[in-house]
Amino acid sequence: MNPKTVCISGVSKGLGKALSIEFDQRGWQVAGCARTTSALIKLGSQLSNSHFFRSVDITNLKQVLTFSEEVIENLGSPTLLVNNAGKINSNARLHQVSEDEFLEVFKVNVCGTHNMIKAFLPKMKGLNQGLIVNFSSYWGQSTAAEVAPYCASKWAIEGLTRALAQELPSNLSTVALNPGVIDTDMLRSCFGDAAGSHEKPRDWAKHAVDCLENLNKSDNGNTVIA
Numbered sequence: 001m002n003p004k005t006v007c008i009s010g011v012s013k014g015l016g017k018a019l020s021i022e023f024d025q026r027g028w029q030v031a032g033c034a035r036t037t038s039a040l041i042k043l044g045s046q047l048s049n050s051h052f053f054r055s056v057d058i059t060n061l062k063q064v065l066t067f068s069e070e071v072i073e074n075l076g077s078p079t080l081l082v083n084n085a086g087k088i089n090s091n092a093r094l095h096q097v098s099e100d101e102f103l104e105v106f107k108v109n110v111c112g113t114h115n116m117i118k119a120f121l122p123k124m125k126g127l128n129q130g131l132i133v134n135f136s137s138y139w140g141q142s143t144a145a146e147v148a149p150y151c152a153s154k155w156a157i158e159g160l161t162r163a164l165a166q167e168l169p170s171n172l173s174t175v176a177l178n179p180g181v182i183d184t185d186m187l188r189s190c191f192g193d194a195a196g197s198h199e200k201p202r203d204w205a206k207h208a209v210d211c212l213e214n215l216n217k218s219d220n221g222n223t224v225i226a
Helices: 014-025 037-044 061-075 099-124 148-165 185-197 201-213
Strands: 005-009 029-034 051-055 080-083 130-135 172-178 223-225
Touching (some): 005 014, 014 037, 014 201, 051 061, 061 099, 099 130
Parallel strands (some): 005 029, 005 080, 130 172
């Protein structure tokens, strides 16, 4: 895939931030969104190439549609769309998880991914080649106690991705991405300080971008580990 423009959701911290910096260092234009404006301003100051960031709630389709139009206007159609933004429930047995928290996990992880695809896919159909990456997890094909809502949402992402792969035109492809176990705020919410023994986001991003840059049509519908 020839470097061009990548659009990443959830860039204010963690893996999304690390990916933004790594793609920029490799000459890509970076578009991104998150809810925290101050974090977006700070990230923009760290990048060298053309970039565009906007505060967006990806569960709000109207905001996502506006964001997609602004990305096209400023940087052109993204060659690579990375649906990274995610949310995990607080550790609890399933019957103890509130309805609001359960729905919020699905709204961000599944509905937010759908909103991003809905907004950007029509704009990517004119590309010679394009890729949509939906963040999954080891818990997208396995389970663990006290994170049932998160597991369920990532299993949904696996199914969504495989179904989308059957719908795409020949110039586009999609994969579910399992990033492995990385020391992020999300992991620390589950593992506590034990998360510190795992790989750091900036180190992960180097081989993750290697992986993404080398994906092609033959990977369509697959789950890949970065």
